[in-house]
Amino acid sequence: MEQVDVAVIGGGQSGLAAAHTLRAQGLQPVVLEASEQAAGSWPHYYDSLTLFSPARYSSLPGLPFGGDPDRYPHRDEVVAYLLRCADRLDADIRTRTRVREVRLEGGAFTLGLEGGGQLAARAVIAATGTFGHPHQPDLPGLDTYTGTLLHAADYRAPEPFDGQRVVVVGAGNSAVQIAAELSGRTRVTLSARHPVRFARQRILSRDLHWWLARTGLDTLPVGRFLSTPPAQLVIDDGRYRAAVTAGRPDRRPLFTGIDGTKVTWADGSTEEVDAIVLATGYRPDLGYLATLGALDATGHPRRREGMSLTHPGLAYVGLEWQRSLSSNSLRGVGRDAARVARRLAAHLSHA
Ligand SMILES: Cc1cc2nc3c(=O)[nH]c(=O)nc-3n(C[C@H](O)[C@H](O)[C@H](O)COP(=O)(O)OP(=O)(O)OC[C@H]3O[C@@H](n4cnc5c(N)ncnc54)[C@H](O)[C@@H]3O)c2cc1C
Numbered sequence: 038m039e040q041v042d043v044a045v046i047g048g049g050q051s052g053l054a055a056a057h058t059l060r061a062q063g064l065q066p067v068v069l070e071a072s073e074q075a076a077g078s079w080p081h082y083y084d085s086l087t088l089f090s091p092a093r094y095s096s097l098p099g100l101p102f103g104g105d106p107d108r109y110p111h112r113d114e115v116v117a118y119l120l121r122c123a124d125r126l127d128a129d130i131r132t133r134t135r136v137r138e139v140r141l142e143g144g145a146f147t148l149g150l151e152g153g154g155q156l157a158a159r160a161v162i163a164a165t166g167t168f169g170h171p172h173q174p175d176l177p178g179l180d181t182y183t184g185t186l187l188h189a190a191d192y193r194a195p196e197p198f199d200g201q202r203v204v205v206v207g208a209g210n211s212a213v214q215i216a217a218e219l220s221g222r223t224r225v226t227l228s229a230r231h232p233v234r235f236a237r238q239r240i241l242s243r244d245l246h247w248w249l250a251r252t253g254l255d256t257l258p259v260g261r262f263l264s265t266p267p268a269q270l271v272i273d274d275g276r277y278r279a280a281v282t283a284g285r286p287d288r289r290p291l292f293t294g295i296d297g298t299k300v301t302w303a304d305g306s307t308e309e310v311d312a313i314v315l316a317t318g319y320r321p322d323l324g325y326l327a328t329l330g331a332l333d334a335t336g337h338p339r340r341r342e343g344m345s346l347t348h349p350g351l352a353y354v355g356l357e358w359q360r361s362l363s364s365n366s367l368r369g370v371g372r373d374a375a376r377v378a379r380r381l382a383a384h385l386s387h388a
Contacts, residue, residue, distance in 0.1 A: 041067045043381060044148055044158035046136045046325070049077020050119060051164035051355025054097050054371045056128040058378035059162075064385070066128050067156070069148070071135035075123035076116045078168035084194045085218055086112040089210065089238070089272040090368055094246040097122050098371035107244075115367070136325050141348065159388065160350040160381045163326060163338070166365075167319030167357070170336075174317050176206065178295030185312040192314055195219045202309060204300065205286065207316030208233045209269035213277050215316055216286040225286040233288065235278050236270035245272060246368070255369065260358040261342060321356060343377040350384055352377045 043059055045052045048070025059066040068075065088095050093106035095115075100122050102110065110118070123130055135151040139161060148156045171188040173179075179186075185201075189211045195218050205216040208229035216227040227233070238245055249255040271277060281288050294301040300310045326332055331347045333339055338353055342360050345351035354374045355365050363369025 038147070038155050038157050040145075040157045040159075041065065042158070042385070043067070043160045043162060044069060044136075044146070044156060045162045045164055046139075046148075047077070047164035047166060047355075048072075048075035048123065048130055048132065049079070049164065049166055049355070050097055050122075050367055051077070051166060051365075051370050051374070052162075053119065053122050053126060054374040055162045055164050055354045055378065056126055056130075057097065057099050057122075058371070058374040059381070060127055061375070062378045062382035064378070064382060066162075067158075068128055068130040069134045069136055069150070069156075070130065070132045071151075073132050074120060075130050075132060076119040078166060079112055079116045079119060081168065081190070082112050083189075083192050083211075083215065083218075084112070086214075088115065088367070090246045090366065091244050094244075094250070095367040096371075097367060098375070100125060138325050139329050139331075139351075141329060146350065159385055160352070162352050162354055162377065162381070163323055164354045165322045165325075166355055167322055169322035170320045170324075171315075172318045172320050173315055176291065177293055178301075179313075181297065182295045182313060184298040184310055187312070187314055189215060189314060189316040190319070195222050198223050198312055201311035203312045203314065204228050204292070204310050205314045205316055206291070207318070208271075209316065209318065210271050212316035213271045213273075213281070215314060217277055217280045219314075220280065220285040227281065227286040227288050228291050230291045231268060233281060234268065234270050235273045238272055238274040249362070255363045256361050256372065258342075258360050260360045260364060263358050266358050326351075343373055344380055350381070350388065352381055 042065045045055045045066050045068045048068045052068050056066040056068050087109045091107050092102040096102045136148050137151050138149040140147045146158045146161045171190040203225045205227050208231050216225050219225045290303045292300045298309050299307050301307045339346045343353050355370050357365045360373050364373050
């Protein structure tokens with residue numbers, strides 16, 4: 038069986054940052070990426086998506102984003118940027134390689150690959166993000182809904198919903214952005230248990246990310262003290278608040294029931310709804326670690342910051358609040374990756 042130093046599972050921004058920082062530690066990572074290119078989930082995000090951080094706050098270690106540092110790059114620019122990062126990386130990146138399972142055999146990790154291949158690794162970094170594991174919460178009557186039901190992960194563009202009555206469930210960035218985009222063409226309600234909370238994109242003529250960096254809030258290592266991530270603030274240049282205030286989309290508390298395509302609202306009124314879009318977040322996509330015993334009952338990794346508490350030599354990069362607010366962002370993942378790479382290098386030098 039082929040033996041490698043460190044197997045990095047996932048070839049998105051987290052996997053690329055991990056590989057870059059492992060190389061800086063003198064290790065030889067092999068990046069295993071299920072899809073045909075090393076750009077993570079970015080090619081699958083909705084068509085109109087632009088970054089909420091300006092280009093100057095959107096780089097991985099080793100390669101500045103480039104271009105006007107104050108612009109908010111479009112999704113496709115991020116894809117192109119990540120492919121450039123992958124090209125420049127001095128590491129073995131294997132696309133179309135999905136890891137099905139990780140086992141421990143004779144003190145080393147054995148990775149079972151889709152198609153039957155195997156790989157032995159002295160250390161493993163799980164960097165598979167969350168997009169492959171959309172979260173569908175228990176919502177009143179949703180299991181009886183017979184209209185079109187999709188998660189935001191499967192939403193691309195508003196056109197297929199033209200003329201339909203649509204409910205978007207959620208109160209975070211994706212929920213508000215998708216609902217506002219749809220409401221340009223059709224009747225949309227934004228429905229959630231919690232109110233939408235906005236954060237201003239620009240404060241005193243500086244971008245929010247300048248303030249997060251300047252105050253240290255971006256890197257404050259509070260992740261380990263949070264049992265659940267705090268509610269997401271919707272980053273807004275004023276457009277989304279104005280749209281919600283104008284009732285496009287209109288905002289309502291969560292529906293109280295569903296029967297077929299009929300939705301019952303909290304005030305007792307009912308109406309037919311053609312489509313429900315669940316912008317209800319994601320969970321870590323780590324099913325391949327389940328048999329190893331590295332996850333808790335909810336599928337979250339047992340870890341402190343990026344290091345596994347169950348298996349020395351196993352680490353994570355890109356988890357939400359892994360260490361700080363910026364852990365699962367383009368601007369922050371490199372910092373966490375560098376810490377994890379240092380610790381894995383120390384572990385391997387003693388192993
Ligand atoms: C709609 C949306 C908008 C966002 N906007 C921003 C933003 O503006 N700025 C920002 O900084 N962040 C943003 N984020 C957050 C974050 O930066 C992205 O989610 C980012 O894609 C996470 O990168 P990742 O590498 O951790 O995971 P992903 O990009 O999901 O990459 C994981 C990779 O792992 C691969 N994989 C999965 N399972 C396996 C397996 N078993 N074997 C091998 N490969 C596997 C997948 O194919 C994928 O390529 C946004 C997220 C979403 C969902």
